[in-house]
Amino acid sequence: MQKKILLRDDEMPRQWYNVVPDIPGGLKPPLDPETKQPMGPEKLSAVFPMGLLAQEMSQDRFIDIPEEVLEIYKIWRPSPLVRATNLEKALGTKAKIYFKNEGVSPVGSHKANSAVPQAYYNMKEGVKRITTETGAGQWGCALSFATSKFGIDCKVYMVRVSYDQKPYRKSMMHTYGAEIVASPSSETNIGRKILAEFPDTPGSLGIAISEALEDAFGRDDTKYALGSVLNHVILHQSIIGLEAKKQMEMAGDYPDVVIGCCGGGSNFAGIASPFIPDYLEGRKIRFVGVEPASCPSLTMGKLAYDFGDVAQTTPLLYMYTLGHDFIPPGIHAGGLRYHGMSPIVSALVREKIIEPMSVHQLECFEAGVLFAKTEGIIPAPETCHAVRAAIIEATRDLNDPKTILFNFSGHGLIDMASYDKFYSGELQNYEYPAEALAKSMANLPQI
Numbered sequence: 001m002q003k004k005i006l007l008r009d010d011e012m013p014r015q016w017y018n019v020v021p022d023i024p025g026g027l028k029p030p031l032d033p034e035t036k037q038p039m040g041p042e043k044l045s046a047v048f049p050m051g052l053l054a055q056e057m058s059q060d061r062f063i064d065i066p067e068e069v070l071e072i073y074k075i076w077r078p079s080p081l082v083r084a085t086n087l088e089k090a091l092g093t094k095a096k097i098y099f100k101n102e103g104v105s106p107v108g109s110h111k112a113n114s115a116v117p118q119a120y121y122n123m124k125e126g127v128k129r130i131t132t133e134t135g136a137g138q139w140g141c142a143l144s145f146a147t148s149k150f151g152i153d154c155k156v157y158m159v160r161v162s163y164d165q166k167p168y169r170k171s172m173m174h175t176y177g178a179e180i181v182a183s184p185s186s187e188t189n190i191g192r193k194i195l196a197e198f199p200d201t202p203g204s205l206g207i208a209i210s211e212a213l214e215d216a217f218g219r220d221d222t223k224y225a226l227g228s229v230l231n232h233v234i235l236h237q238s239i240i241g242l243e244a245k246k247q248m249e250m251a252g253d254y255p256d257v258v259i260g261c262c263g264g265g266s267n268f269a270g271i272a273s274p275f276i277p278d279y280l281e282g283r284k285i286r287f288v289g290v291e292p293a294s295c296p297s298l299t300m301g302k303l304a305y306d307f308g309d310v311a312q313t314t315p316l317l318y319m320y321t322l323g324h325d326f327i328p329p330g331i332h333a334g335g336l337r338y339h340g341m342s343p344i345v346s347a348l349v350r351e352k353i354i355e356p357m358s359v360h361q362l363e364c365f366e367a368g369v370l371f372a373k374t375e376g377i378i379p380a381p382e383t384c385h386a387v388r389a390a391i392i393e394a395t396r397d398l399n400d401p402k403t404i405l406f407n408f409s410g411h412g413l414i415d416m417a418s419y420d421k422f423y424s425g426e427l428q429n430y431e432y433p434a435e436a437l438a439k440s441m442a443n444l445p446q447i
């Protein structure tokens with residue numbers, strides 16, 4: 001049996017797949033935060049290049065990947081599909097577990113799949129500088145790498161708790177030439193305001209997005225990039241599922257269950273969306289999106305229009321949300337600490353095509369350690385959520401073994417401090433933060 005299923009460079013998909021036109025019931029449009037009316041590309045062009053806005057609004061099912069992007073993708077793509085035979089053995093299951101290893105990218109995660117095209121379309125339109133936020137540091141590293149390929153300056157607002165927990169992510173971003181600041185910072189109005197009120201805040205993606213946006217709005221030479229949530233990011237990530245589909249076919253298999261961890265939803269939708277047309281044609285397949293129990297937007301949130309950031313500067317997105325001013329506990333899967341979920345994943349949950357699952361931090365680290373001991377690769381804390389769900393599915397009914405495909409969104413080699421805290425018993429599970437949630441839910445915009 002073949003353990004690694006590999007594609008040649010010339011077998012890499014040359015188009016991304018856009019799931020939007022295939023979503024039953026469609027997507028609700030983003031709304032202008034001031035007028036509460038549907039928002040067109042004109043206003044958004046202050047912070048995004050038109051090339052990306054065209055993708056954001058596109059109803060085309062397939063979109064060509066530019067040649068320059070394919071050339072950079074070739075550094076690590078096509079990524080391997082691996083059968084986790086050793087994990088299967090350790091679990092005593094006859095289920096087949098496949099994982100798509102996105103940890104092989106230069107920065108160690110799937111985030112590079114969108115960072116490269118985002119930097120490319122900015123470069124095409126003459127943008128000299130890009131600002132962004134980063135939670136775990138993976139997106140910040142990915143954008144730093146991508147901007148360095150196209151000669152663009154990059155400034156990263158890094159969520160305070162990750163800034164403190166992950167010093168080597170900062171070193172990586174420095175290596176690629178980016179500028180990094182802990183968020184909330186004293187460099188923006190919103191940062192200063194939050195620091196004055198909550199000097200010890202761990203920060204959040206919602207705050208860091210506000211800072212990066214404020215910076216981009218304030219300068220003509222600067223645009224902004226978001227590492228998840230938006231339609232164009234999910235479009236770029238579809239390359240994961242498109243490759244995986246080919247590779248599963250080469251292995252002579254087809255998944256019964258497709259699993260991914262969910263922060264803003266991009267790696268999960270990236271692997272899952274190319275299988276959705278088959279589902280709509282009647283193929284039996286389950287899609288499981290896994291989130292932390294401490295930041296449960298899909299399982300405990302509300303489907304409503306909400307802001308993507310704390311300062312209420314983003315367009316209103318129709319998504320599962322915990323409220324834009326919800327500050328999640330400082331769990332070690334920093335990339336999953338976001339109050340909202342992508343409108344695409346939200347609509348697919350609404351349509352009951354995607355099943356949400358929530359898991360606690362400690363069981364995820366346990367799963368990550370088992371994965372490391374069996375398959376050898378140490379997963380990022382975010383990825384541990386997908387590993388945990390794959391184990392749950394593989395052992396759910398030993399008399400009915402399934403074929404499971406999960407996205408291995410990133411390795412954890414720069415997250416070892418979190419593993420050390422897990423070993424020393426310093427990590428804890430956070431219960432569903434009912435009180436904080438009720439407070440932030442009360443602040444949802446009235447539409």
Ligand SMILES: Cc1ncc(COP(=O)(O)O)c(C=O)c1O
Nearest residue numbers: 138228263264265266267335410
């Ligand atoms: C390794 C890894 N996996 C998953 C995520 C979650 O993001 P998304 O839901 O957009 O894939 C992150 C975010 O930083 C990440 O670093």
